Amino acid sequence: MRKLDSLLAIPALDRASQPNIQAAIDGKAKPLHALGRIEQLAVQLAVIQKTALPAVSQPHLLVFAGDHGLTRSGVAAYPSAVTVSMVDTLLSGRASANAFARVVGAQVSVIDAGVAADLSDRRGLIHAKIALGTNDASEVPAMSADQAVSALLAGADVAMQAIANGANLICLGEMGIGNSSSAALIIHRLAPAPLETCVGPGAGHSPEGLAHKYRVLAKAAARTDVNEPIDVLAQFGGYEIAMMAGALLACAKAGVAVIVDGVICSAAALIALRLAPQAHDYCIFAHASVEPGHKIIMDALRAKPLLNLGMRLGEGTGALLAIPLLQAACGLLSDVADLKDVLEGSA
Template sequence: MVALTLTDLFAVPALDRSLAPALQQALDGKAKPPGALGRIEDLALTLGLIQQRMLPVVERPVLLVFAGDHGLTRSGVAAFPSGVTVAMVDTLLAGRASANAFARVVGAEVRVIDAGVAADLSDRAGLVQARIASGTADASVEPAMTSAQAQAALLAGARVAGDAIASGADLIALGEMGIGNSASAALLMHRLAPAPLDDCVGQGAGHSPEGMARKRAVLAQAAARSDATAPFEVLTQFGGYEIAMISGALLAATRAGVPVLVDGFIGTAAALLAVRLAPAARDYCLFAHASAEAGHRLMLDAMTVRPLLQLDMRLGEGTGALLAMPLVKAACALLSEVAELSDVLEAAG
């Protein structure tokens, strides 16, 4: 794959909608009342437009789980220590995380990527090595990363997605693992939605009332430190390496005409960043679910998108994206396997 520059990565073409009339005609001609399958029909049309084919196919879905640590955890924004990130990476690599279980059910491959875990994981078999640094800086007192690190993370995510697509992936699902990343995502949402900070801060992995008060205070301090609103600058001030890589992976997939399944709150923050960097990218994305995390619905509204599911989840890892995959596959089957209404009527005499 030819190495991309940021200029290349952000140059996402507008979705070609020239096939829309033919796809709609095909859907209306299936053995069902027109529109009877509701949003599954909308999903089938969208998949056809993204793949630019009358019979979209999703046979080799790949979940990319990007892991990274956050300097904000040193200021007390998380209920768990950053060491849990390492433990969960090992659990994912062992095939024993929730994402692994769901991936086996839906037939998806899982790839785990070290985007910037605060530990040496170079000896982990099966781990994709793409780390930028050992976690970000504490965004409550200084920028989370340098411009060079942010650029490197975006391009690394693009390379990881490009490798998956080159090996045959026809759907990219995006997940994450990183203690403290809901705090980073809240700051991104605050500036990029935009939305009041209080509306963006949620429980994350779980907090006591005292923990929530601490999280809100630290994020207010971070927000007061920088008035950045330009997307790339917001990433450098408040982002995470795994969030940046998700954005880069999303943009690379859209450029390749591969549909992207966006997961929950953190994944949607990464998608929001990608869409602010390259607005056309939104139309290549499928939003899996509306999580129970405070602010997620508002962030989806900021991009005027509708999620496929609402299951009151707030785990991450790409679990929501995996649970939406059967709907995506069903939408493909609608176009490729359902009889034509005219054939049914002819058979009925």
């Protein structure tokens, strides 16, 4: 547990430079506060990067993949085998996340956190598998507490390696059939919120399928009354969710901004920020998922996503689409003239 304690020992963000950064933005050739949230992003990135001229030069998307035992109880519209197929699609560079990453100049890494198949022969895959998927959380704990901690630390290691290789912005993404069910249970306990408000259609359910999904998750929730982050993660989580939480914590520990994708990534952020609230200042929430649980997380964390595009894909696609906004925020500080220079030039 000492490694976990060290990971959670995240210092508060040093905001000593914030007044100067804000003054620099206020002095640009534009009406005061006219660029709204772009100005807020500029301040956040400048403070995180400890520079008056922040940059998004090497964004890196980490896509964590894992399977969920809950799928054996019929909570998902697709079989777990789809997880393997999508991992292969991501590795081949042909998934939506790959296409978006090429547009914004982001590197993509795919991590086997706990896919229920042997992927040891996949070239280019980061092998961090804890187990061949989780247990069925409607019957037994999804994983042990030791496995939960191991997954947190493994995710932290992946993020720290990406940062060591030069990444100055980390995007979190995921792939895993059934993970919206795991996320709903996590939101239910850690937001907290009534379970029925946390359950959505995931990758696509009929009304009958959604009703069955809720019954299975209600059974899982009734099995235990845990409400502490590690316990909730062990009882209901997925290995990819645990690793994303660890990756977020590692980014904050290293002083690197992290973009959180939709509802599954936000559930991981909920775990991470319940463990280390001071990591919140390093988080940028990308887009408003149409899953009902996402708004519950945003309200619980007092966060507001940058985009609302009606998306529900995952893979980190929403996080990637937020990158141009961060690059624009950096450009505000580096490329926009100061108002005094404009006025002097017109005199």
